[in-house]
Each structure stands twice: as structure tokens, then as C-alpha cells.
Amino acid sequence: MNSKKNNIIITGSDGQLGKSLKYFKHNNLKLVQKKNIKFYFLNKKDFDITNKKNIEKIIKIIQPEYLINTAAYTNVKIAEKKKKLAFSINSEGVKNLAELSDKYKYKIIHISTELVYSGIEKSKKIDEKYLLKPSTIYGKSKLSGEKYLKKYCKNFVILRVSWLYSLNSKNFLNYILSNLNNLNFKMIDNALSSPTSCNNLINVIFIIILKKNNLFKKQMIFNICDNGNSVSPFKFTEYILSQLKKLNVNVPKLIKTDFYEYNKDIEKPQYLSLNNSKIKKYISYQPKYWKAEIKNLLKIKYKK
Ligand SMILES: NC(=O)c1ccc[n+]([C@@H]2O[C@H](COP(=O)([O-])OP(=O)(O)OC[C@H]3O[C@@H](n4cnc5c(N)ncnc54)[C@H](OP(=O)(O)O)[C@@H]3O)[C@@H](O)[C@H]2O)c1
Secondary structure: OOOOOOEEEEEOOOOHHHHHHHHHHHHOHHHHHHOOOEEEEOOOOOOOOOOHHHHHHHHHHHOOOEEEEOOOOOOHHHHOOOHHHHHHHHHHHHHHHHHHHHHHOOEEEEEEEHHHOOOOOOOOOEOOOOOOOOOOHHHHHHHHHHHHHHHHOOOEEEEEEOOEEOOOOOOHHHHHHOOOOOOEEEEEOOOEEOOEEHHHHHHHHHHHHHHOOOOOOOOOEEEEOOEOOOEOHHHHHHHHHHHHHHOOOOOOEEEEEOHHHHOOOOOOOOEEOEOOHHHHHHHOOOOOEHHHHHHHHHHHHHOO
């Protein structure tokens, strides 16, 4: 990162990952100062990625070296009925960012999803060469966005993440924490995913940016998830509740529910465990284990 060009645009800055990036900046002010990084946190109102004319005006002023694209239409179930909207943001919006990157010479870190892949057998994990065959509109729109990046952007890294959680905004962990007064929790037991903490994802993003090891030129694609076994929503919740009990928090009763019953209206793969070996090899980073990360986040939330 040279001293002249150190500006980073973050799109979708009011979302879960955008907010987590704001906390990262706040908690790493020394590093930010030392590396002379200037963050530009831009939300949907200020920087609507579907509006190419407007975003070009802003990009022209900021002259970013990097753009981290967290902006997306993320409601997987509703996307089934809002195909046009999902594609306009997750596909056409990304096309705008990609096309402008050539003119204004910035590099893109784009966040994608495990839902671009086809499902896999229960006992296996998906690596980056696995079959790209999304079954949901959301997955199809995100894959289409990836294709535009490959077509129009010379310098990008795509990070395919799964089941993103943090203490910010809407996500599975916060859903549990804000519903502890329910008497019963119904959670799917016969499906598997790989949880990804925003902290692990953000560490990866900044190692990639600060190491300057040419991953952008090579247009690399990586799976990102926490270390540890993949897990069902039931087991993940069971672990969270067990840790809450240790912190003397009252927890509801946990009941098993069926994947197919819950996903009646959507054709979603049952098993989508990610293999994160490639990123570990390329940047020598060991993501935290999800159990350690959950423990850590609960301590932060419930410390008095
Ligand atoms: N959350 C997960 O479990 C998960 C899993 C796999 C991949 N991902 C990917 O990870 C990334 C970050 O996810 P997240 O959890 O931070 O999602 P999020 O909380 O839904 O944040 C996305 C942000 O993008 C904004 N946005 C929507 N349309 C926009 C537009 N046209 N222009 C600019 N901003 C727009 C949203 O604003 P509004 O809310 O006002 O619409 C929201 O603030 C996304 O690319 C997502 O696809 C997430």
C-alpha cells in the first residue's frame, strides 16, 4: 500500500459486515494510522451500486485503491419472489463496480456466498473447484455478479463465505440472542453449514490488502469459513445456549425440526460444508474455531 493511494471504499456499510468493518477500524486505529488508510463507509443511500452515474461521481472524487463490496440483496427466501431486485443488486450492481474499476484503477474485494455451489454429500466439503450450480435465485444472482467481475475487472479477489455472524445487525447468532424469551426454539438438525465469523472474514480481507501478494492480479477465489467442523443449526444453537447457561443467562428449550419442512418453498442444498484450506495456504492465516469465536462474542456481549 503506497502512501498516495490508501483510500478504501466500503459499500453496504450499514449491513452486518459493513458495521463489523467499522468496529475493526475503531479497534485498530494505530494500524490504520500507520498504514495511512482512509476508510470511506458508504451506505445504500449514499452509494447505491445499481446507480452507475452516481457512484462514478463519488469514485472519481475518492480515487480508491480498494473497494470492498459488502452490498448485496441478502434475503435468500424472499429473493425467490423478487428475482429482478436480487439480480439488479447482486449482478448488475457488481457489473457497475467491475466496469468502473478499469477506468479508475481500483481493486475489488467482493464477498460472495456458498450458495453459488451445488450441494454436496453429507461427509464431504466443498473446495473452490467444486460444481457451480446454484439452486436459489439468490445464489444465481450472486454467481452472475461473480461472472461480471471476471469479465470486466482486472484486479479482484472473491471471498465465498457461508453463514456470516457477529454481534452486529441481523444474523443467526443475534436472532438467538434476541429471542431468548421464547419458550421453544425449533432448529434444523439434518443439514450442515460452515459458520463464518465477521472477525475471521475481516482478518482475511486485511491480510490480503496489507500483504500485497498479488492475489488481485491473479483474480483469486477463496472459500472463507471458521475452523472447526461444519454444523447443523440445531448443534450450533445448542452450543450457543450451553455457553449462555455458563454465563447464567436463562435459555429456552431447543427442539429439532426437519430441513425439508422448514424449506418447503425453496430448493436449497441440505449439505454445504466449505473447505477453507486454500486461503490458509495462500495467506498463512488460521481462522479461529467457531466455538472459540462464539465464546468470545458472548463474553463481550454479557460482560458487565
Ligand atoms: N449473512 C450471511 O449469512 C451471508 C452468507 C453468505 C454470504 N454473504 C454475503 O456477505 C456479504 C455481506 O453480508 P451481510 O450479512 O453484511 O449482509 P447485510 O447485513 O444484508 O448487508 C448488506 C447491505 O447492503 C445494502 N444494500 C442493498 N442494496 C444495495 C444497493 N443497491 N447499493 C448499496 N447497498 C445496498 C443493504 O441495505 P438494506 O438493508 O437497506 O437493503 C445492507 O446494508 C453479502 O455480499 C452477502 O451476500 C452473507
